Amino acid sequence: MDYNDEALIRRIHREVADYYDEELELELEDRDPALIQSLLARESGGPGDNSGVTDSEDERAERHMYFRELFRLQGELVKLQSWVVATGHKVVILFEGRDAAGKGGVIKRITQRLNPRVCRVAALPAPNDRERTQWYFQRYVSHLPAAGEMVLFDRSWYNRAGVERVMGFCTDDQYEEFFRSVPEFERMLVRSGIQVVKYWFSISDEEQHLRFLSRIHDPLKQWKLSPMDLESRRRWEDYTRAKEIMLERTHIPEAPWWIVQAVDKKRARLNCIRHLLGQMPYVEPSQPVIVLPERERHADYTRQPVPDAMIVPEVY
Template sequence: MNKHPKDWLEAELQDTIDEDVEIEMEDAILSAEIKRIYRSHHPDQLLRKEYFRELLRLQSELIRLQDWVSYHKEKVVVIFEGRDSAGKGGAIKRITQRLNPRIVRTVALPAPSDREKTQWYFQRYVPHLPAGGEIVLFDRSWYNRAGVERVMGFADDDQVEQFFQDVPEFERMLVRSGIRLVKYWFSITDEEQQMRFLIRIHDPLKQWKLSPMDLQSRVRWEHYTKAKEEMFERTNIDEAPWYIVPGNDKKRARLNCMNHLLDIIPYEDVPHEEVTLPNRVFNPDYEREVLPRELYVPQKY
């Protein structure tokens, strides 16, 4: 029996909600004790229904933004910075969840190779900048030099100073070339980071997120604070200002970031060709081949 279009729509919406719930499970697989402690520190959490309603609304607007960028050949770069466990990855995941990966892509570069260390500092980031009709989200960026590289001693004082002198003009060049550059800093408190690190330690699905560098960031909290303050002071330019996202509440941080991004880019509806489903062509002489059973994935579920 064929389903009514309304039934198909309801089924698709349920799949959409299920997908969101699966993603949210990453925050839910905790021991009862850790969950109790975490909730005691976050008593004013958004209701799940309210969060999902706003998430889906904002994601639908992001599709409109994506269509506008593609249609007008706009170029958008969004930088996500912040302390380890501040929620950058979670925000990026919700932003890109329903978008076209051919238009919107995430860049998360590994540590530079020996060859890259000899290049102009910004050189390895340049190939990842967008062409017309693209949005690039940097999960950490060239600001590594002002943060982790500086604090951990991977860059000396002269290199850091050269970075601070170069980055404003580099970003002005990007803006002059037509790139819309947006910079977010996800901010969390000392206590919140400690809580999130403890959750990662005790959650086997999240332990991979903890690196020796992350653990050192706890030891050097104050060093990171001083580095962040100087970074804001010297790189908060009119052409590309910093926007701080309070991140202690993950869900609100994601929604606020998405809403702000939509607010500062002047997107609008663009023309769309009407899509109609063509009739299938039936060939009476065609017989579907019976494929060998071993080609199929075992039906275990």
């Protein structure tokens, strides 16, 4: 696969910009558009930028739009959270897709400003020896939501239709039994009052290749690459066939699949969050007025000094 030097340099520059933007997402609480614009402009080819590549006006405009919409949508997610708690709604959201498709990125943006007691993530490791002998869905059931909770599955029971099938971790009989069981399992969840939303993040062959190269050459992201990930790259077509069968056999009215076009990571995040908000008829509940109480002070109490040996050194 051939990529010219200019395209590679621009791609590396965009990756660096994405990392910078992620830090802004975590740190910026002031949503003044002028502040965001100033910070982005300073990073995009301003003083101190020695990359030799600068963003075009269109690229800067897209980044400004991303931040503006992300903050707005996250504000709506906070309202959704309040509605879920107030109504006792229960929702399960499944995130599936190829390795490096961006599932973790959108999950991070959804949960970033929410209460982890209300909105939690289930990212299960490979089953242990005991779990392999259980009913296949058993280890997922313990993570299902109670009233007023949202659970985001970073990969889910659909492992059996994907990695387990492709890598030979299940038998043909287990594979077929999964497809017989999963529609009924999900219908049972819906009948019990749990809403099931399923997303597949779709990326191209070329995009996955570039994202894997980025992880290989970035020491801070190498941990994201496992031997299984590397093998999945070789077996691209096998995973494609498995995905097509999975979507065909498990796309049911009670729990349909939704495809997120994820070659552009930032647009995928915004589109997925916006779509998720549209799946629930939430309204912003009225909030009680919060009054900070006066601090009590007692004349007979004196604060004791902390021993110097217990203090963390202030190096910075």
